[in-house]
Amino acid sequence: MSHSLPLSTNNSDKISNFIELIKNGNKDVFVFLADSYRDRIISIAFSFGFCGSERDDLIQEGYIALYNAALTYDSAKAQFSTYATVCIKRRMINWIEKNVTPSLSSLPLSELDDNELSRIGMIQENFEDDFIIKNEIRELFDKAKVILSDTEYKVFSLYIKGFSNDEICKALNITKKSCDNSLFRMRKKLRTAKN
Numbered sequence: 001m002s003h004s005l006p007l008s009t010n011n012s013d014k015i016s017n018f019i020e021l022i023k024n025g026n027k028d029v030f031v032f033l034a035d036s037y038r039d040r041i042i043s044i045a046f047s048f049g050f051c052g053s054e055r056d057d058l059i060q061e062g063y064i065a066l067y068n069a070a071l072t073y074d075s076a077k078a079q080f081s082t083y084a085t086v087c088i089k090r091r092m093i094n095w096i097e098k099n100v101t102p103s104l105s106s107l108p109l110s111e112l113d114d115n116e117l118s119r120i121g122m123i124q125e126n127f128e129d130d131f132i133i134k135n136e137i138r139e140l141f142d143k144a145k146v147i148l149s150d151t152e153y154k155v156f157s158l159y160i161k162g163f164s165n166d167e168i169c170k171a172l173n174i175t176k177k178s179c180d181n182s183l184f185r186m187r188k189k190l191r192t193a194k195n
Contacts, residue, residue, distance in 0.1 A: 023070065042062075064091065065091035070084075
């Protein structure tokens, strides 16, 4: 599984459209932004070396940070991919500081040096709207649960958590073709629901 987000001009335009729609109150489109940044969020979560529920918590924090980044993004200050990545890392580090260890001295934080963060000039220490954002994301995934079949939703949930297609097949005891078909139908249904 590739953990990079190739930002072609076409993909970059789509992401810009997603951000505008989210800023204008269209919460449903976040599913597509989350899908675009899925590998990056998972990669960052994996880089901290946790597993199990702690990694799941970091991934959830990553999605919350991504949603918040879309709401607060200012294109005059940085590219969205840079801004989102810094927001995701910062939020995960904050979660680790609060929930895992009082000191982060053992973590490789060189990528998040304060000079770079102040140069970008867009990082907020506190996200006052965390509760609202968590609820909005939960509502969005609840909506996906209504739109998708039982199997499609299970595949979707595991996919968003970073499971590979093979791992999804094992976890749900389904064939690769069934998994691929579920992912295809899931994307189609969510895209249709967005319009």
